[in-house]
Every structure is written in structure tokens, then in C-alpha cells.
Amino acid sequence: MEGSAPRRTRIQQEKRELILEAALEVFSANGFRGSTIDQIAEAAGMSKPNLLYYFRRKEDIHETLMQRLLDTWLAPLRELDDIGDPMTELRSYIRRKLEMARDFPRESRLFANEILQGAPRIMPMLEGELKTLVDEKAAVIKGWMRAGKIARTDPWHLIFSIWATTQHYADFDVQVRAVLGPDRGGDGRFEDAARFLEQLFLDGLKPKG
Amino acid sequence: MEGSAPRRTRIQQEKRELILEAALEVFSANGFRGSTIDQIAEAAGMSKPNLLYYFRRKEDIHETLMQRLLDTWLAPLRELDDIGDPMTELRSYIRRKLEMARDFPRESRLFANEILQGAPRIMPMLEGELKTLVDEKAAVIKGWMRAGKIARTDPWHLIFSIWATTQHYADFDVQVRAVLGPDRGGDGRFEDAARFLEQLFLDGLKPKG
DNA sequence: CAAAATTTTGACCGGTTGGACAAACGTTAG
């Protein structure tokens, strides 16, 4: 059984947090195989055997990190609700997602790394929890389309495009900065992105005239 | 100097191609640090020392692969031209990019891997060649906006959004398939994506009424 | 305080990895 309460010490709680924070930094920058236990241990300010006292295997750290990530990662989509104006709902979903890319870029990159490598460790979750949630929200969006509140399109691809455009600013951050240059690549780029995305998803590119 | 003609044998040319093809497969699936010379050698059907006869270091393979990639990768944007109807130009740029995601997913993932890890090996190219090209095309797009041919927005973020939405179907392929399920995740998903993206970039989501 | 439980560390281990090297093998040109 074993599954209930891990019964942890104060020190264990603190140190495990410290390790997970360090591991997020290292894993998100180097991927799973590209990261070493030594790197994580050093980033957490402890020795390798000491780290391995709290997490017996490297994979355990990654797994714990992933489990925590997914809850916070899907939160914005969970909030997408049937109440309120559809267009406003979608706009604030886009804004929330963009804020997550701005405030939690490491989490975004950790997730991107995992998916890029074929999602070997979270595939069941993608086909289960994630698919269920997306199908559910796609149904909500379809309702809006039937009611004539938003244009008719494919709700699944709409969700993909929101994910892609917002996460791009976290996952491809270095490229965005390189292209925009030191001036426009500065702090304001997220506001620019928000303005652009709002217009794109609202009106597209066709001229108003 | 040394920079001019490498003067290669027929066998050298063939084997180097073989190695690069194998390396693309391995690197794109596992990232640079996650891939081993042995894996690449086996995929190329030769022994490790034999591979190292053609490329002295693991990094040399990666570098060669990257240099080749960038030319083909930026080709669609280079084609974006001032002649012809702006809206049509943009639409066919999006289609070309989506076709690249469909036909060259390994190249897309190789690139994504490199950027995700902070672009340690191609940063100069991003700040040089890439930025120059994007700035140039952004100017073209700005011209279209001034002429009232397309709606006024930020051309740079427009380009980012096209990159993000199209490459998403290569880089996050497993997630897209998992969410769409075996039926809708099949061969037709690229046509669905094309239709959706066309509408998004053309008209946005606001209802027609 | 003292015993028990927890935490930390240094030393170590087996497997893997990138790469070196010389010898063997194959090819080609005179």
C-alpha cells in the first residue's frame, strides 16, 4: 500500500523544496539527460550523497517536479468558464497563459523539453487528464460557436494556437530577444505580445476598411 | 586560411551524408547531450572510430547539421515578397511553414532543442543573419500596413506567431496527437490546422454577424 | 543530559562516454 502519508520531518520538507527548486533550474535549462545530479546538488548547496538521501534516484526528482508542474500548468485552462462573455473569456485565457510564460518560463521549458523528447514520462497524463480537459473545454467553445458568439472554427486547433503563441515567449525566449534586439527585447515585449495576440485572435489581419 | 575547398573523396562525401542523416535522427530525438556517438554510429551503420574518422568531434557533427539547417529553415521567410497581394503572400508563407513542420519535423525539433537550451551554439547567427532577415521582412509588412492592405499591428510579433503556431505541430507533435486521439490525430490534422490558421490570421475569432 | 533517530559526508564502484591510436584492410594510380 504505502500510498498515504509520507510523514516528513521539517528538515526533509525544507530540503526537498530546495532540491526541487534547484532541479527546476537545471532540468529546464539542460533537459533530463543533459542534467547531472552533481549540478543539481551544487545549485541546491549540498553534496550529491546528501541530495540522494532525499531523492533516491534522479528520476524521482524529475517525476515529482512534473507532477507538481501539471497542476499549475493546466490551471488557466481549467478556469475557462461557460459563464461570462465568450470573447472576454478567451481573451483573459490568453492573457493568463501569457502571464504564465512571463512568470514561470522555467516551468514552460521543462514541459517543452519533456514533450520534445517524445513525452516518455508523461504520455499517460497527456492521453488521460489533458485530453479529457481539452475535450471538455472544446465542447464549451463549440457551444459558443453554435450560439453565434464567436466564429466557427476547430476548437482543438484554437487551443493549440493559444498554447503555441503564448508559450513561444518562454520556450524561444532567447530567439525572441535576439530578433527584437536589446531595446525592444526588454521588459516591454510581453505587453507588446499581449496587444498583438489580442488583436490577432479578435480580428485577424484583414484590414478594417 | 584553410577555408576554401575541403577536397573530399567520393566515399567521404557519401559517408558524411550518411552520418549527418543518422545524427539528425538521433539529435532531434534526444538533444545534443542526450545523444551519444555510439547511437549515431549505429544508426549510420558503422563503428564509432569509423564515424570519428569523418567527424573528429561530436560537436562537429552538430555544427555541420546546424549550418545546413538554417538555410533551408529560413527559406520560406526569404520567399516572402513585396510583389503580389499582401494577404495572399502571408497566407502562402503560413502554408509553406506548416508544410515544413509536416515534412521536416526532425529539423524543427533539432532547432527547438537548440533554442530551448539557450542557443549556445547558434546565438551569433540569431543576432546576425536571422535578425537582419526578420527586420527586413518586418519592414515589408509595415509597408503593407501603411498602404492599408492589412491591419496595423506589430510585424515582429506577427512573424513570431506564425513561427509558433506552425512549428508547434512538429515540436509538440506527440501532445497534439495525444489530445486529438487516434482518429483526429491522424493524417488529416495538418489540413485541419491549415484551415484553422488561415481563418485565424485572416479574420480572427469575432463572429461574422 | 543521554539515547535514539535523523542528517551529512568522504570514499568508493561499476558502467558509460567522448575520444586517441596503431595496426589491419582496401583502393587507386603509376
Add this chain to the structure above:
DNA sequence: CTAACGTTTGTCCAACCGGTCAAAATTTTG
């Protein structure tokens, strides 16, 4: 044919990496 050159392979190495272990140091508990 044969010498020169190009190609392939087996063997080896040093560094690295994930993980173990027993002993030392520290904290908690009675």
C-alpha cells in the same frame, strides 16, 4: 605489381555519471 593513400576496426583510456555505504555529525526526544 606495388607503393602510396584512404578507410576501417579493436583496443584502450581518462573523465564523468548515477548510485552505494559505512561512519561521522547533528538534531530530536524522553
